[in-house]
Amino acid sequence: MRIRLDPWPVDTFDGQLTLQPFAGLVYSAETERWVALPTRGIPERVRRILVVDGKPRMEARLLLDDEAGTLSVAGFGAYVVGAVDLCPHGSRRAELQGVRARRVLAYSGDHRLEPARLSPRNPHSGRLEYQPHPFSGAQVEGARAKVQRLMLDDEQALSADLASPLPLDETDPDALPETLVLQDGPVRVGEAGRAVVGYVKTLHTDYLGADRIGLLSELKPGERTPILRFTVGDRGEGHAGGGREQRFTWYVRLCDPPFYQHPLAGVMRLEMHAPEDVDFVPRGVQDIADLSGALLCRLASKAHKDPRAPQNLIPTAALEQAMTRAMGSSELVTRRIRAHLAGQYGTAVVA
Incomplete structure (x- = not known):
């Protein structure tokens, strides 16, 4: 018996030890030879890389009751979406873009709520304004x-706005975009036609099967698998619907795992949109896959700096810290919410 360590911290929402088989069909898109492919470096044509991520936070749960005594639920929450703008060739400093908090008053029921404006006693503390958004159920x-x-x-809109258009021709020599967006998590439905790559840090779904998955443990840093193709939501034969959108996917190794970690440690899955009903990989997608190993190895974090290394990229960690600062102290925000409710419906308290 061999014992291997899951490299992710135990307080992380989920580990990387279990893979659920993908129920649908997965096709070879690039080549029928299932072998490791080397990186080809980052061409000079690629001038900007933007790493996009978002961070949500619930700040208070609420119970609403109207004059008729009907109860419904609501909540104060906040989220931040932003990007890190960097040059893959190191010719300029990285910069943060669009990192600001949006606050939400999410509510159910038939109420018509106005924005909640929480004004502090100290004007230098700033005003918190929660925009109402209904939800069903x-x-x-x-x-x-x-x-x-x-x-x-908002994350999807930001990625689409920042990324270059991506031609879907098979042989276009100018298909490689100047601006490439790396989006934390899978790409979203409706993002086709833009140079957006989703990077999946934690592997939960097995798209490869027993005959292919062994290649992942053999990949060297920077190497990748051939590109595959699948349909989102495909549940296999006998299920209606047939899925929603088609995707290209491939795997990249960022670093060699220590001997005591499981063999998939340091492997990341990448994902891009695939055009419907074609049997080729567009030249732009091919070129992005070819440079992905070099790019991700350059952006990979180190274990002594980040417990989620190497998959939690260095720009992602910096963006997470900036987003946390933008939302402010959760303890102070909670006090402001209590003071606001007390001022509206009871005795005011000091915020």
Whole structure:
């Protein structure tokens, strides 16, 4: 018996030890030879890399009751979406873009709520304004889900706005974009036609099967698998619907894992949109896959700096810290919410 360590911290939401088989079909898109492919470096044509991420936070759960005595649930929440703008060739300093907090009053029921403006006693503390957003259902976690949905929508819009268009021709020599967006998590439905790459840090779904997955443990840093193709939501034969959108996917190794970690440590899955009903990989997607190993190895974090290394990229960690600062202290925000409610419905308290 061999014992291997899951490299992610135990307080992380989920580890990387279990893989659920993908129920649908996965096709070879680039080559039928299932072998490791080397990186080809980062061409000079690629001038900007933007790493996009978002961070949600619930700040208070609320119970609403109207004149008729009907109860419904709500919540104060916040989220931040932003980007790190960097040069892959190191010719300029990285910069943060668009990192600011949006605050949400998510509510259920038939209420018509106005924005909640929390004004502090000290004007230098700033005013917190929560914009109302309804959600359907009456679940306590509905408010959290609404904040998450708003964050993902803004994240998608930011990625699409920043990324270069991506031609979907098979042989276009100018298909490689000047601006490439790395988006934390899978790409979203409706992002096709832009140079957006989703990077999945934690592997939960097995898209490879027993005959292919062994290659992942053999990859050297910077090497990748051939590109595969699947359909989002495909549940296999016998299920109606047939999935939603098609994706290209491939795997890259960022570093060699220590001998005591499981063999998939240091492997990241990448994902891009695939055009419908074609049997080729567009030249732009091919070129991005070819440079992905060199790029991600350059951005990979180190274990002595980040417990989620190497998959939690250095720009991602910096962006997470900036987003946390933008939302402010959760303890102070909670006090402001209590003071606001007390001032509206009871005896005012000092914020």
